[in-house]
Amino acid sequence: MTSQTHLAVAVSARGITKTFGRGEAPVQALRGIDLDIAAGQVTAIMGQSGSGKSTLLQVLAGLDAPTAGRVWLGQKELTGLRDEELTLLRRERLGFVFQSFNLLPALTAAENIRLPFLLAGGRVTAERQAWIDAVVERLGLVERLEHRPSELSGGQQQRVAITRALATRPEVIFADEPTGALDSASGSEVLALLRTASVEDGQTVVVITHDSGTASIADRVVRMHDGVIVDDWAGGTAEQIAQRVLGKAA
Amino acid sequence: MRLWAFRELRTSAGRYAASVAVVAVVAAFAVLLLESIEVFVGVLERSGVDGGGLVRIALFSVGAVFLGIAVLTAAIVISGTFATVYAGRLTDIALLRLVGATSRQVRRASRLDGLAVGLAGAAIGITAGILLSTAAIAVVNTAYGAGLGFAWSAHIVLLPAVVCVVVSALSASVGARRVAVVSQAAAMHSGSASGLPSSSGVGRRRGWGIALFSTGLVFMALGVLAGLSSPAGLLVAFPGGVFSIVGVIVGAPALTVPLIEAISRRLRGGGEYVLAGANLRLNSVRTARTVVSVLIGVTLITMFTVAGGMYLAQLRTYFGDQVQVDQVAQFVTVMLIVVDVLTSFSVLVAAIGLGSNLSMSVLQRRREIAVLRSLGLTAGQARRMILAESVIVAVVGAALGVILGVLYGFVGANATFGIQGFTPPVLSPWFLVATLGGAVVFSVLASILPGHRANTIPPAEALRET
Ligand SMILES: Nc1ncnc2c1ncn2[C@@H]1O[C@H](COP(=O)(O)OP(=O)(O)OP(=O)(O)O)[C@@H](O)[C@H]1O
Numbered sequence: 215m216t217s218q219t220h221l222a223v224a225v226s227a228r229g230i231t232k233t234f235g236r237g238e239a240p241v242q243a244l245r246g247i248d249l250d251i252a253a254g255q256v257t258a259i260m261g262q263s264g265s266g267k268s269t270l271l272q273v274l275a276g277l278d279a280p281t282a283g284r285v286w287l288g289q290k291e292l293t294g295l296r297d298e299e300l301t302l303l304r305r306e307r308l309g310f311v312f313q314s315f316n317l318l319p320a321l322t323a324a325e326n327i328r329l330p331f332l333l334a335g336g337r338v339t340a341e342r343q344a345w346i347d348a349v350v351e352r353l354g355l356v357e358r359l360e361h362r363p364s365e366l367s368g369g370q371q372q373r374v375a376i377t378r379a380l381a382t383r384p385e386v387i388f389a390d391e392p393t394g395a396l397d398s399a400s401g402s403e404v405l406a407l408l409r410t411a412s413v414e415d416g417q418t419v420v421v422i423t424h425d426s427g428t429a430s431i432a433d434r435v436v437r438m439h440d441g442v443i444v445d446d447w448a449g450g451t452a453e454q455i456a457q458r459v460l461g462k463a464a
Numbered sequence: 465m466r467l468w469a470f471r472e473l474r475t476s477a478g479r480y481a482a483s484v485a486v487v488a489v490v491a492a493f494a495v496l497l498l499e500s501i502e503v504f505v506g507v508l509e510r511s512g513v514d515g516g517g518l519v520r521i522a523l524f525s526v527g528a529v530f531l532g533i534a535v536l537t538a539a540i541v542i543s544g545t546f547a548t549v550y551a552g553r554l555t556d557i558a559l560l561r562l563v564g565a566t567s568r569q570v571r572r573a574s575r576l577d578g579l580a581v582g583l584a585g586a587a588i589g590i591t592a593g594i595l596l597s598t599a600a601i602a603v604v605n606t607a608y609g610a611g612l613g614f615a616w617s618a619h620i621v622l623l624p625a626v627v628c629v630v631v632s633a634l635s636a637s638v639g640a641r642r643v644a645v646v647s648q649a650a651a652m653h654s655g656s657a658s659g660l661p662s663s664s665g666v667g668r669r670r671g672w673g674i675a676l677f678s679t680g681l682v683f684m685a686l687g688v689l690a691g692l693s694s695p696a697g698l699l700v701a702f703p704g705g706v707f708s709i710v711g712v713i714v715g716a717p718a719l720t721v722p723l724i725e726a727i728s729r730r731l732r733g734g735g736e737y738v739l740a741g742a743n744l745r746l747n748s749v750r751t752a753r754t755v756v757s758v759l760i761g762v763t764l765i766t767m768f769t770v771a772g773g774m775y776l777a778q779l780r781t782y783f784g785d786q787v788q789v790d791q792v793a794q795f796v797t798v799m800l801i802v803v804d805v806l807t808s809f810s811v812l813v814a815a816i817g818l819g820s821n822l823s824m825s826v827l828q829r830r831r832e833i834a835v836l837r838s839l840g841l842t843a844g845q846a847r848r849m850i851l852a853e854s855v856i857v858a859v860v861g862a863a864l865g866v867i868l869g870v871l872y873g874f875v876g877a878n879a880t881f882g883i884q885g886f887t888p889p890v891l892s893p894w895f896l897v898a899t900l901g902g903a904v905v906f907s908v909l910a911s912i913l914p915g916h917r918a919n920t921i922p923p924a925e926a927l928r929e930t
Pocket residue numbers: 234235241242243261262263264265266267268269270
């Protein structure tokens with residue numbers, strides 16, 4: 215094992231295509247994607263609106279089946295799994311952060327954070343609770359735990375959502391434009407949290423973004439265009455990323 | 465505005481299906497009722513019995529009471545449907561308000577929708593009612609050789625049509641009211657439909673509910689006391705009953721929320737039951753409305769059953785077991801069956817309302833359900849979540865209905881014939897089993913389609929914006 219290959223692969227995809235609709239005007243959202251996501255890294259996916267980023271994320275996360283191709287989470291192949299198995303796998307091994315937070319309005323912040331355990335129907339172990347408490351503390355949510363989402367600011371809601379995603383210590387966290395609905399201060403804060411999770415806890419993160427500032431927290435940037443990957447590099451500062459994206463797009 | 469209403473009506477026609485069905489059931493019921501009265505009075509007149517007109521008035525009054533109950537239940541369902549549909553269009557409405565539509569215009573648009581629902585329901589229901597009446601007459605004719613004919617009369621069609629259309633338009637307008645008064649800014653702000661003002665009025669409603677219910681109890685107690693010396697006690701007890709049931713309807717959210725909370729916390733199993741309870745609590749007003757629509761039917765059936773049972777029990781202790789008593793008993797039993805059949809229409813309306821409410825709440829929670837599915841709610845859990853919501857609402861409604869029904873039956877019976885001795889309430893355990901069992905069966909059936917719908921929502925929808 216050489217030093218280049220010491221990073222395990224968290225998610226891999228081979229020959230992925232995805233076509234929406236049939237007959238008259240089918241939309242080819244993905245046209246042949248091969249991708250390996252390294253464990254413990256932050257991978258950013260960039261690209262213009264409609265380039266297929268969200269579709270790729272859905273396929274990688276087992277939320278939607280590809281039209282063709284295969285997807286693995288670690289050693290486990292996702293393609294071909296039944297809905298029940300996929301659902302349990304998402305519950306146990308994946309975490310999600312959405313652009314519009316997607317907290318449950320009927321539950322308090324604390325209940326939203328415990329939601330994955332609630333769905334599993336099991337008790338939260340003492341060790342797990344200690345981990346959740348630590349994350350809550352780190353994200354500055356201690357005072358907000360008994361509040362409903364409607365009583366929280368956007369930034370606070372997103373921090374609750376990130377805590378929810380981190381709570382189960384998932385193998386991969388998928389985030390689709392997690393800062394899209396936030397002002398720049400709350401946005402930076404959220405990104406710093408994702409970055410910390412990766413650096414300190416070895417958390418694998420896949421984050422979609424339009425914004426080169428967001429992409430600057432990534433260890434690797436993948437750029438999509440029209441359903442294919444057109445660029446794939448080690449990222450850099452916001453300016454460097456912006457320049458490379460603009461240069462390629464021109 | 466009108467154009468908008470029509471366009472919206474076309475696109476959301478499916479959501480109004482339950483309202484149309486409910487109106488149709490009420491219209492069919494009305495036609496059946498009126499036609500039965502016509503035929504019955506016709507037979508009396510032809511056989512030369514005096515006082516056909518008086519009988520007609522008496523029957524008409526009884527019919528009006530039951531029709532009124534069915535209409536009331538339907539109004540609850542329709543206004544609920546409209547409240548939900550309009551809540552789903554909050555952003556549209558805010559946009560319209562922004563470009564200058566007044567809240568009156570929004571309500572007028574809703575009345576137009578209501579009118580369409582009323583017309584469609586009335587047309588279907590009246591046709592069904594006429595067919596059913598004709599079939600019923602044919603059955604009676606072959607069974608007893610009665611030689612009855614269909615009694616045509618304009619009011620058989622006109623009355624149900626007018627009642628249905630007016631009630632639909634009014635309920636639609638009432639249902640849309642809360643949304644129509646929403647300020648532009650507030651509407652633009654609330655991203656999801658669950659941001660409706662709902663729980664704010666719960667405290668005030670609890671106050672009114674308790675006041676009305678207590679007043680009702682006092683009147684009923686006085687009625688029972690008066691009944692010990694005169695059958696006129698019913699005249700005192702009756703307004704008490706009306707006060708108290710209005711109190712229950714007004715205070716329903718405050719009454720049902722703690723009950724639902726207690727039940728959902730006791731359900732062991734996966735988190736789906738906790739989620740079901742949380743959903744019901746969040747929409748406490750809508751939940752209460754559904755509970756009330758179940759409660760009304762069950763209260764009525766229980767009330768008549770208890771009062772009838774008490775009457776029979778008293779006859780038996782008074783006369784002992786004689787042939788005479790048997791005849792009276794048979795008559796009372798037949799009357800009870802007729803009452804049950806009449807009331808079952810409002811139960812049918814309530815069941816449709818239950819299913820429609822669940823479907824609406826699934827529609828409204830599309831995104832939420834997609835999020836839950838992506839976080840690991842299995843298809844089975846999603847189905848059980850909807851099932852639990854349905855069963856909890858129906859069982860709470862049925863249980864409260866039985867309690868109220870026993871109270872009313874007991875008060876009514878003693879206020880009327882307490883002069884012959886005070887009688888304790890009579891309720892067969894079979895009735896209890898049948899009522900609660902029926903509620904469970906109905907609610908399970910009502911949840912099948914909405915549960916299936918919940919599982920057709922792709923989890924990927926959680927990631928899609930807007
Ligand atoms: N459910 C769907 N049905 C039909 N077409 C779809 C569906 N989802 C996505 N598409 C199409 O697939 C293409 C890729 O969409 P996708 O949402 O993946 O883009 P994106 O890169 O995430 O864009 P954005 O940056 O705007 O979020 C688009 O042309 C879109 O219209």
